[in-house]
Amino acid sequence: MGKLARGVAVIGAGMSKFGAFSDKTTRELFAEAFIEAFNSVDNGIETMEIEALFLGNFSNDIFEGQVHTGPLMADVVGITPGPAMRIEDACASSGVALRLGVLAVASGAHDVVCVGGVEKMTNLETSRVTDVLASAADAMYEFPAGATFPGLYAEIANAHMKKYGTKVEQLRMVGIKNHENGALNPKAQFQSSIRDIMRARIEKAKARGLPVPNWKDEMEFLSDPAANPIVAWPLRLFDCSPITDGASAVILAAEEVARKFTDTPIYVVGTGQGSDSLALHDRDEFTSLRAARIAAKEAYRMAGLEPKDIQIAEVHDCFTIAEIVATEDLGFFKPGEGGKAVEEGLTKRDGDKPINTSGGLKAKGHPVGASGAAQVVEIWHQLRGEAGARQVPSVEVGLTHNVGGSGASCVVHIFRR
Amino acid sequence: MSASEFTVSRFREFLSKRKIMAAKCKKCGTVNLPPRPMCKKCHGTELEWVELNGKGKLVTFSVVYVPPTSLVAEGYGREKPYAFGVVDLGQGAKITARLTGFDVERPESIRLGINVEAEFLERDGKMILAFKPA
Ligand SMILES: [Zn+2]
Numbered sequence: 001m002g003k004l005a006r007g008v009a010v011i012g013a014g015m016s017k018f019g020a021f022s023d024k025t026t027r028e029l030f031a032e033a034f035i036e037a038f039n040s041v042d043n044g045i046e047t048m049e050i051e052a053l054f055l056g057n058f059s060n061d062i063f064e065g066q067v068h069t070g071p072l073m074a075d076v077v078g079i080t081p082g083p084a085m086r087i088e089d090a091c092a093s094s095g096v097a098l099r100l101g102v103l104a105v106a107s108g109a110h111d112v113v114c115v116g117g118v119e120k121m122t123n124l125e126t127s128r129v130t131d132v133l134a135s136a137a138d139a140m141y142e143f144p145a146g147a148t149f150p151g152l153y154a155e156i157a158n159a160h161m162k163k164y165g166t167k168v169e170q171l172r173m174v175g176i177k178n179h180e181n182g183a184l185n186p187k188a189q190f191q192s193s194i195r196d197i198m199r200a201r202i203e204k205a206k207a208r209g210l211p212v213p214n215w216k217d218e219m220e221f222l223s224d225p226a227a228n229p230i231v232a233w234p235l236r237l238f239d240c241s242p243i244t245d246g247a248s249a250v251i252l253a254a255e256e257v258a259r260k261f262t263d264t265p266i267y268v269v270g271t272g273q274g275s276d277s278l279a280l281h282d283r284d285e286f287t288s289l290r291a292a293r294i295a296a297k298e299a300y301r302m303a304g305l306e307p308k309d310i311q312i313a314e315v316h317d318c319f320t321i322a323e324i325v326a327t328e329d330l331g332f333f334k335p336g337e338g339g340k341a342v343e344e345g346l347t348k349r350d351g352d353k354p355i356n357t358s359g360g361l362k363a364k365g366h367p368v369g370a371s372g373a374a375q376v377v378e379i380w381h382q383l384r385g386e387a388g389a390r391q392v393p394s395v396e397v398g399l400t401h402n403v404g405g406s407g408a409s410c411v412v413h414i415f416r417r
Numbered sequence: 418m419s420a421s422e423f424t425v426s427r428f429r430e431f432l433s434k435r436k437i438m439a440a441k442c443k444k445c446g447t448v449n450l451p452p453r454p455m456c457k458k459c460h461g462t463e464l465e466w467v468e469l470n471g472k473g474k475l476v477t478f479s480v481v482y483v484p485p486t487s488l489v490a491e492g493y494g495r496e497k498p499y500a501f502g503v504v505d506l507g508q509g510a511k512i513t514a515r516l517t518g519f520d521v522e523r524p525e526s527i528r529l530g531i532n533v534e535a536e537f538l539e540r541d542g543k544m545i546l547a548f549k550p551a
Contacts, residue, residue, distance in 0.1 A: 131485045138513070140425045143453050144545060145513040146481060146488055148503035154479030155503060162477075193511045229495070233480040233524035281503045281511040283458065286477055 007255030009265035018365030051239025056094025056117030078184035090136035095372025095402025118372035138279035164336030188366030205234030244365035270414035289407035307331030314375035372402035421454035450510035471535030478502025518549035
């Protein structure tokens with residue numbers, strides 16, 4: 001357990017539009033993210049100044065039939081011949097890539113590196129994507145039993161509800177909040193609140209002369225099995241992050257050189273990572289992710305900060321229950337009180353602890369290998385006061401929490417302006 | 418250390434004979450289920466096979482309406498959901514398995530903590546571990 005041997009700062013960050021793009025491959029997606037990150041460096045940067053690429057990617061082997069994506073992407077964006085590599089830790093791939101990039105700069109091996117991620121998921125039909133995602137769980141024992149990714153988080157949800165009395169309505173409130181945030185994010189896959197989606201369905205029914213649903217509000221809409229079908233009980237469609245194409249890129253520099261590139265560097269003040277068994281049945285508890293608690297503890301210790309010091313966070317809400325568990329594992333709320341915190345509005349943009357102002361994985365989208373670094377893009381904008389309509393006033397300390405699989409990997413970073 | 422016999426394939430061989438076998442640690446007594454080459458508690462490699470009686474408690478579960486392709490091939494889907502979950506077989510031995518005999522049309526009726534017992538389902542010549550209400 002240690003500290004960074006020298007300071008590391010984020011000097012640029014960017015992401016592609018997230019969504020379903022039949023006309024784009026990983027190459028164009030990553031180039032889109034990289035170019036935005038490249039152009040975001042205040043005082044400019046040359047591609048030759050970027051010494052290495054750490055790229056998160058989960059399963060391009062199957063999605064595109066293309067591996068060796070590290071050097072491929074480095075070549076696309078003109079940063080060869082330096083080191084370039086793909087990092088795979090399921091949905092935590094680019095959070096882990098970020099950590100490795102931070103450690104590489106802190107060690108003195110590199111002064112400036114790019115970290116990022118890319119995933120192109122929409123080529124396959126849903127049942128095949130379900131297969132691929134489930135391969136991040138235990139393929140020998142969980143998958144043959146019928147476990148799917150939503151199914152595993154559903155197991156966590158059922159355990160959380162039984163132990164703490166967490167309610168399905170509280171899960172739905174996570175989705176409502178994150179869609180409200182996503183509506184303000186031009187990069188989000190779903191730029192619409194659940195209320196907007198509900199109204200659009202009503203208008204569509206009217207226009208087609210079909211029976212008009214009489215949902216009073218979002219909660220009624222989300223309780224209607226026709227509008228919000230079960231995916232894996234108790235999780236319904238609007239509890240699940242979507243299948244997404246997208247990419248993210250972040251440029252890191254050593255503290256000594258960061259000010260050459262920008263007057264507003266965002267420092268990485270804490271990094272932590274933990275691991276656990278892939279299979280839920282090999283764990284002692286299902287209502288908390290040990291890997292997340294380990295990662296958070298190390299990141300807080302390194303930063304010399306406590307949960308109360310974090311002013312804004314992007315957490316891994318691959319499913320609505322995951323956000324509730326995340327806010328407990330990070331120490332923002334006591335175990336079992338994450339659901340209540342959502343209900344009380346504490347995690348809204350104007351709450352005490354704004355969570356997932358980007359829209360989160362739920363509304364922004366979840367291109368698996370790109371999600372971890374995309375979280376940093378939001379925190380970078382927020383800490384620089386550049387988050388537009390989503391801006392939380394005067395935030396200086398932010399956190400990202402990126403989980404792989406059903407919690408076998410977790411990586412947490414803390415950033416400070 | 419010699420090559421371990423506590424393998425996935427041995428576990429599956431036993432399962433095909435309707436036996437749930439775990440790797441019990443000779444040093445600390447931990448019942449490692451599924452079996453593994455090193456004890457999950459003390460990391461020792463002196464293990465022995467023990468048969469579990471298939472009686473356990475339901476720890477958690479889900480009912481899946483959007484299956485992977487292998488279960489689509491078994492006929493499951495939105496019109497025919499299936500249940501799976503984690504079962505505690507005692508002494509800390511837990512495993513993920515298919516659940517049968519539960520009212521999947523009313524998942525809210527499925528209670529955590531209830532007693533279950535093992536069942537063995539043959540699918541395409543392979544044996545799948547399942548549990549039903551005891
Ligand atoms: Zn042992």
